[in-house]
């Protein structure tokens with residue numbers, strides 16, 4: 001069985017972070033593993049607390065996995081502190097990790113800082129160069145390149161600028177625009193658009209985590225980035241279309257809709 005590792009924060013409410021990643025890996029038939037960087041207390045309405053693990057504990061978790069199990073792909077999500085970012089980069093180089101997907105998580109949908117402002121530079125200089133593909137949303141791309149993004153053409157410009165920072169490929173996600181949900185991939189040579197209709201729902205907690213872990217699962221299974229992003233976009237669109245009105249705020253997406261449908265388990 002193919003394996004995928006997520007290095008990210010825990011979301012106790014299950015919609016984003018490690019929990020979303022592991023559900024996505026399972027739904028893709030990939031064996032999921034996790035290195036937890038931080039514990040968050042959050043729900044569909046907001047984040048109330050974050051506690052980072054020590055860099056040593058993060059390092060020990062990575063070591064435990066890589067010294068024992070073959071890792072086919074790695075996703076990096078929320079990492080809020082400079083010293084944890086540096087530890088992850090050193091370890092992934094040491095163990096020659098393949099198929100690294102970096103989701104540069106900065107602010108939660110509810111507006112809470114998940115990346116310490118002083119750690120932004122470390123994320124750019126230590127994690128982006130390790131990435132097979134980096135997947136910023138529009139506000140994250142704006143922070144990384146220091147320009148305002150209002151149109152798909154702006155997303156393309158940002159993708160080209162981010163590519164110069166070292167990742168092999170860049171996917172700028174268009175969830176924050178208002179028309180169709182258009183994501184822009186730049187592979188160093190050409191731009192590809194992945195478009196779906198915009199689904200009218202507030203239940204989009206964890207969409208970015210889910211998309212990046214679906215890409216990771218697909219890379220683990222041997223897909224190239226273009227194929228991996230195409231399938232992941234279909235997966236997230238279905239998961240948003242059938243998203244769950246759980247909680248009082250932004251509800252989570254539905255990871256297992258397609259599987260339940262195939263198994264005839266839906267009412």
Ligand SMILES: Nc1ncnc2c1ncn2[C@@H]1O[C@H](COP(=O)(O)OP(=O)(O)OP(=O)(O)O)[C@@H](O)[C@H]1O
Nearest residue numbers: 137173174175176181198199205206207208209211
């Ligand atoms: N309302 C929507 N309808 C259809 N697709 C959407 C919608 N919102 C987001 N998407 C898609 O979901 C994926 C994730 O993009 P988004 O920009 O929401 O990421 P994000 O802001 O990092 O998510 P999060 O921070 O919630 O994890 C992209 O493929 C985007 O196009």
Ligand SMILES: Cc1ncc(COP(=O)(O)O)c(N)n1
Nearest residue numbers: 009016017078108109205206
């Ligand atoms: C642990 C963790 N990782 C990532 C997100 C981003 O997801 P969202 O923007 O939907 O809040 C989050 N809220 N929590």
